[in-house]
Amino acid sequence: MKSKIGGLFKTVACAAAVSCAAFSFTSAAEAETLRVGTEATYAPFEFAADDGSLTGFDVELIRAIGKEAGYDDVQVINMPFDGLIPAIMTSQIDVIIAAMTITPERAERVDFTDPYYTSGLSVLIREDTASKYPNIDALKGQTLCAQIGSTGAFTAEKLSPGKVKAFNTEPEAFMELKAGGCEGVVNDRPINLYFLSQSNASDGVTEINEVLTAEKYGIAVRKGNTELLEKLNTGLKNARENGTYDQIYQKWFKLAPKD
């Protein structure tokens, strides 16, 4: 009975649509696939594995939540960090998970789920400048590096107005620091710590032992998409309760240090 009504509706709707085949195909596909945007140069939250597939804490978490919410397919799409909110506003994606901090400015443009991770900013410097910069205050007014559109970039701008070099990706900011093009990288602490412990590219780099901000990450949906927001919040709650969240957390945040 239900499908008959659905079929009748489709026939009526198709009479007005330009192409009936395209019309029904698109709506069916959209019902099953959750389109997720991220910026995947941000280990251990989202990055490309050796085989090119996207992985990390966020990627595994959204796959678990999506499955929990009944989506057959969770498609994770890599795009520039400052392009994520525009992409969700124009419906190119349904969800953002990108270690994205919940801020009042962003909350005017998208809706956030309950927080899923507590974070904060710290600053990386070159080891050979450690005595010059014993604390973050000493870095004020120096050239700083950060990722475009990130809370790190906003904070760097406050520390050194007009003297911030912003890059599309965090690895580029790290490289610039090593090359002497800036004196510090302002970035989320868990990513800084992962970089220091897991990558030989961080040789000669150290962290100023100070946390600048308290930030919480949220998963974003299009403003007003309460149906999806509720599904994600329920999925997140279930993942916390049934141990999935802990399992993914252990995998990505309790790693052996580099040799």
Ligand code: ARG
């Ligand atoms: N938490 C910071 C922010 O929201 C940085 C996030 C960067 N994320 C990424 N996938 N590159 O601005």
